Amino acid sequence: MNEKTSLVVVLRTEAVEILCQALKGSDGLLSRLERLEESGVSLRSIFENALRLARSSSESDESGKIHAIKKRQKMTIAAGLHSIVAQGSQVYACGFEPCGKTQKQPEMLTAPFETGDDIISVSAGWCCTVVATRRGRVYAGGLVENEEVNSSSKWSLRPLSNLNRIHLVAAGARHALALDTNGQAWSWGCEDDGRLGRFGSGLLPARVKIDNVLRAMSAGACHSLFVSKDGQLYATGFGGNGRLGLGNEENQLLPTLVPLIGFNVCAVAAGKYHSLVLCDRGTKLFAFGDNAYGQLGLGHDNEQLLPAQIFGLPKSQCIKQIAAGAAHSLILLEDSDIWGFGNNDVGQLGLQTPSSDDENTLGEEGQPSFDQISSLENDDENTIFLDDFEEDEETSLSDDESMNQEFWIPVRLDPLCGLNAVQIAAGSDAVDDRGHTLVLTADGTVVSCGSQNNGQCGRGLAIPGAVAFPPDHMVLPDSFVFHTSPSHLV
Numbered sequence: 332m333n334e335k336t337s338l339v340v341v342l343r344t345e346a347v348e349i350l351c352q353a354l355k356g357s358d359g360l361l362s363r364l365e366r367l368e369e370s371g372v373s374l375r376s377i378f379e380n381a382l383r384l385a386r387s388s389s390e391s392d393e394s395g396k397i398h399a400i401k402k403r404q405k406m407t408i409a410a411g412l413h414s415i416v417a418q419g420s421q422v423y424a425c426g427f428e429p430c431g432k433t434q435k436q437p438e439m440l441t442a443p444f445e446t447g448d449d450i451i452s453v454s455a456g457w458c459c460t461v462v463a464t465r466r467g468r469v470y471a472g473g474l475v476e477n478e479e480v481n482s483s484s485k486w487s488l489r490p491l492s493n494l495n496r497i498h499l500v501a502a503g504a505r506h507a508l509a510l511d512t513n514g515q516a517w518s519w520g521c522e523d524d525g526r527l528g529r530f531g532s533g534l535l536p537a538r539v540k541i542d543n544v545l546r547a548m549s550a551g552a553c554h555s556l557f558v559s560k561d562g563q564l565y566a567t568g569f570g571g572n573g574r575l576g577l578g579n580e581e582n583q584l585l586p587t588l589v590p591l592i593g594f595n596v597c598a599v600a601a602g603k604y605h606s607l608v609l610c611d612r613g614t615k616l617f618a619f620g621d622n623a624y625g626q627l628g629l630g631h632d633n634e635q636l637l638p639a640q641i642f643g644l645p646k647s648q649c650i651k652q653i654a655a656g657a658a659h660s661l662i663l664l665e666d667s668d669i670w671g672f673g674n675n676d677v678g679q680l681g682l683q684t685p686s687s688d689d690e691n692t693l694g695e696e697g698q699p700s701f702d703q704i705s706s707l708e709n710d711d712e713n714t715i716f717l718d719d720f721e722e723d724e725e726t727s728l729s730d731d732e733s734m735n736q737e738f739w740i741p742v743r744l745d746p747l748c749g750l751n752a753v754q755i756a757a758g759s760d761a762v763d764d765r766g767h768t769l770v771l772t773a774d775g776t777v778v779s780c781g782s783q784n785n786g787q788c789g790r791g792l793a794i795p796g797a798v799a800f801p802p803d804h805m806v807l808p809d810s811f812v813f814h815t816s817p818s819h820l821v
Contacts, residue, residue, distance in 0.1 A: 404449060408771045410656070410758030411455030411502065414787050416769075416777055417462060420444040422488065426787030427761070428458040430472035430487040435786025442470045442488035456502025456550065457761060459520075460488060461509075467496035469509055469536075494536050503550035503601075504761075509536065514544030516557055525584035526553050526568035541565055541586050551601030551655075552759070556608075557586055562595030564588070564608060572604050573636035574620035580636070591617065591638055602626065602655030603759045608638060613649035616641045616662070624658040624764060625739030626673030632739060643741040644670060656757030656766035662741065663755045669747040669770065672738045679757075679766045679781030680738065681747040750778060758787055 354361050364374060404419035413426025413434070422440040427433050430440060444450075444464065452463040459473030470488040494517060499510040506520030506527055516539040518527040528539040543559035550556075554568030554575060565586035566575035573580055576589045594610040594617075605620030605627060617638040618627035625632050628641040644650070644662065652663040659673035659680055671680045747770055754771040760782055767781030767788055779788040 405451070406754075406771060406775055407450065407453050408754050408756045408769045408777060409453045409455040410654075410756035410767060410769050410787070411459075412457050412759060412761055412785070412787065413455050413460075414756075414758065414767070414769055414779065414789060415453050415455045415460060416771075417450040417453045418775075419449050420447075420464070422450065422453065422460070422462060424455075424460060425789045426455075426758075427785040428473060429455070429460045431458070431474070433785055437789045440472065440487035442472075442486050443490065444470070452497075452499045454500045454502040454507070454550070455756075455758070456507060457504040457552065457759070459502050459505070459507065461500040461502045461507045462488065463497045463500045463509065467498065467512065469494040469497050469500060471507060474505055491536060499548065501548055501550040501555075501601075503555065504552040506533065506550065506555070508539075508548050508550050508555055510545055510548055514546065514560060515539075516541065516545050516548060518555070524553050524569040524582045526550075526555055528555055528557070528565075528567040528586045530584070539567075539586065547598055549599045549601040549606075551606065552603045554601060554606075555586075556599040556601050556606060558596050558599055562597065562610075564591055564596045564599065566606075572621035572634045574601075574604055574606050576606060576608075576619040576636070576638045578637050589638065598653060600653045600655040600660075600757075602660070602757070603657045603764070605655060605658075605660075607653045607655050607660055609650055609653050613651065613665070616644065616650060616653070618660070621658070624674035624737050626655070626658045626660050628660060628672040628739070628741050630740050632737075641741065652755055654755045654757040656768070657759035658764040659757060659766050659768070661744075661755045661757050661768060663752055667748075667750070667752045667773075669744045669750075669752055669755060670741045671744050671768075672741050674737060674764055674766065676736045677765050677767075677782045679768050680742075681744045681768060681780045747778070747780075750776075758782070760784075 364377070406416065406418045409415040413424055413429040415429065416423045422442065423437045424440050425434045425437045440460065445466070448464045448466045448468065450462050451465050454461045459471065461469065461471045463469050469491045471491055472488040494509055496512045497509045498512055501508040503526060506518060509517040511517065517536040518529060518539050519536040520527065520533050522533040527533055529537060531537055541557060543561065543563065545557050546560045547558040548556060551574060554566065557565040566577065566589050567583045567586045568575070570577065570580045570582045575583055577583070577587060591608065591610065594615060596608055596610050597612060598609040600607040605618065605622065608617040610617065617640050618629065619635040619638050620627070622629065622632050622634050627635055627639070628643070629635065629639055645664065648664040648666055650662055651665045654661040656679065659675065660671060662670040664670065675682055750770060751773040752770050753773050756769040758767040758781070760766060765782040767779060770778040772778065781788060
């Protein structure tokens, strides 16, 4: 054995010993790895991913491109027609009229927040922004048809004085929802179609009467979803395309129980015209509503009037969060991988489009240069079908497949994996079915991709890349990062 070989043996032995000590010293890690191995997950892939993340973190620290935040405050993201990033008591927004004007670069929204009253929930609706703070106060701005909010003011976001003890907010096209610590929901804004879930004026927030304690909710364009503490789902509002999951397309003026017998609902995500429902502690996912782009992940493009279960996601991973946009859906797994399905015509799934060579940038007057994409036909050559893969098979897309415009089954979004994602958000568009995606990573980086026609990605590219907001804490990398009304598993 020569000297070089001996050195390698010593280094390998030392590395094994160090890893062994780390495994034994980490609370619960060894048992988690054993369960994953029993489920058929390759431990080699886990260690390879961990090694890649460690190297990436080390390189970022050395280059100084990602700045660590001392005593990091809670961050949260949201996407509608615009994008929002909130940290502490600061709110940054970009895109179509977050509070009455379009912002094509991230700017801070002003609000009379009290010192130390940090933001815990934020939602980006259609031309409106709503936030809730740790002390239970709600601030809103933009088009939500509230006499307080629409009053002229030096503030971008104004307080809603008749809402207290709020811990969760959601905003739709022209309506907003709030959930208080007693499990009661409140709504205000546009009264059309029953989206408020109550009768009476929408000028001021009023209680949505549901005979159950609520734990979660989500607002679509014209519909609202509520989840009770005992795992039941209620839907109200516009019923087109079956987005309420009630077996028909009728509007509901009051919250109506959705037939999900035998399943315990834990989270919901209401998109523009479709809905996602997470059940049984993140192990089962259902969808219903519009499906023109395969955004329900069911292997076809027919609308779904009743909840239908989605298959094809890794069985060994529970779902941590779901998000629904204009016509695409996102899934965040507990290992931080991101899966998705639906429309990808402008790269909102983070995958290259048929006409893209990674140069989708803002055109004149901030309009995206996607004319060549619009001219493509939505034919079979640009679609991934359910028959292309076996059920529950972990799919690795080829270069040609990753350039498709539509994905009708769940696919792993490789460019968005390996980021150590902690939150996801899916945005919409008011005039078409394009959208965008935001990803918040554990180190505080915000990655965006997709439609950029109003600056909602916070930068000039449709390919996945880091966004320079909050500007005090992040620097736009030289190249895009490989590896922004969300709904969390509660």
